[in-house]
Amino acid sequence: MLEDMSKAHLFPVNASTIETARKITKSIYNHLSVLNLMRREYTNGRELIQPAITRFATNFISLQCLFKYRKELRQMFTSTAWVESNASSTPAGIEITEIILNNTFWKDVEHILKVSEALVVVLRLADSEEKPAMGYVYEAMDRANEVIQKRFKNKDYELYWKIIDCRWENQLHSALHAATYYLNPSFVFSPTFSKHSEVMRDSRFGFGSTAAIRNREKMSPDKWWDRFGNGIHELKKLAIRIFSQCISASGCVRNWSIFKHIHSPKRNRLVHQRLNDLVLVHYNLKLRERDMLKRTGNAASDPISLENINILVG
Incomplete structure (x- = not known):
């Protein structure tokens, strides 16, 4: 999805903005004195480049870092230390300074982040090794789509939705995602979940106990089913098995x-x-x-x- 959103023939402005952002980071990290100035005076030792799961995620996470420190970068590239440095008078230095001070560039970065930030969160969730994420990815993608829609005042989100739906339906979505969403106690018993008679019937018995209700969101779904699913052994066995599936390579x-x-x-x-x-x-x-x-x-x-x-x- 992130790769598609950076393709020049689909989103030329996005592709150009990402390439421009890479120029900025490359210019800073290729000059030790400039890099030291940034770390020491403007970002408190924080980096603009953070290696991620995929090359495309790295590009978008770098955009997040750049946007976070946009004020500090503007201060840095107008500071006396930068102006007096040898790098500032080079063609590359002049170009980077113009980019940093260009409001249009930052508006384009902000536009990309309206879409990418939610997807990067889902990517990090899917890559987690702390506990199985299978029971959360379906809801996570739904929330990501809602966030993308809310962040746009017009219908610009629709083109991004098409990209997301295409990848989701053809490559990522499976019956397991839907099943784990349906069986996840933190979702299925929430007021926003579509009510089904058989689910509500179970909720009145073992699943409706005080301990089961208290632990719906505290325990991982597989452990919750292992503890509270004794009344329906076959469904318990199925739930534990599918919640334990890996969703990332x-x-x-x-x-x-x-x-x-x-x-x-x-x-x-x-x-x-x-x-x-x-x-x-x-x-x-x-x-x-x-x-x-x-x-x-x-x-x-x-x-x-x-x-x-x-x-x-x-």
Whole structure:
């Protein structure tokens, strides 16, 4: 979706804006003195480039960072330190200064962020390894579409919706997404969910207990079903199985990097099973380290937070 939104033949202004933003970051990071000036005086050590899951996500996250520090960048490129630097008088320096001070450029960046920010949140959710995200992706995409619509005063969002729907229907949407949305207790029992008689009937019995209601949004869906789904064993078994599904290939990509690390020229005679066993050990050690961080309270905040999408509405 993000790739489509940066294609020149579909969104020429978006493509041009992204390329211009890359010029800015490239110019800053290619000059150590300019980079040090930015880090020391204007961004408190924060970076404008943050590697992401995909190249296209990186482009949009960099746009977020640029827009966040737009005032600081304007101050920097009009400061005495910049004007007196050797880089400011070069053709590239002059061009970047004009771009930074150009209001049209920042309006174009803001336009792109109206669409991309919600999708980047969904991408981060799907890439989470903290707990299964399968039960949340359907609702997350719905909320992302709502955010995109609310952020546009006219019907400009419709073209973006077409891009999203095309990728969603042809590549991403599956019966599992719909099923986990339907079976997720934090959604199915909410006032905004479409009421179905069989769901409400279950809610009056075991699912309607005080403990079940209290934990609908606190527990992950698979654990909730494991604890409160004893009255309907077959549905419980199905729910736990589908909520535990992986929705992103990022974990596999990380495993391939472990393969590459282990299968070096010095150890290229490892038999296949031995290689698999070593990768399993490495990955389990990472899981153990993450579990220890949770126990000590040093783990990152819950990545499955759809409220982050709602916050984007401006």
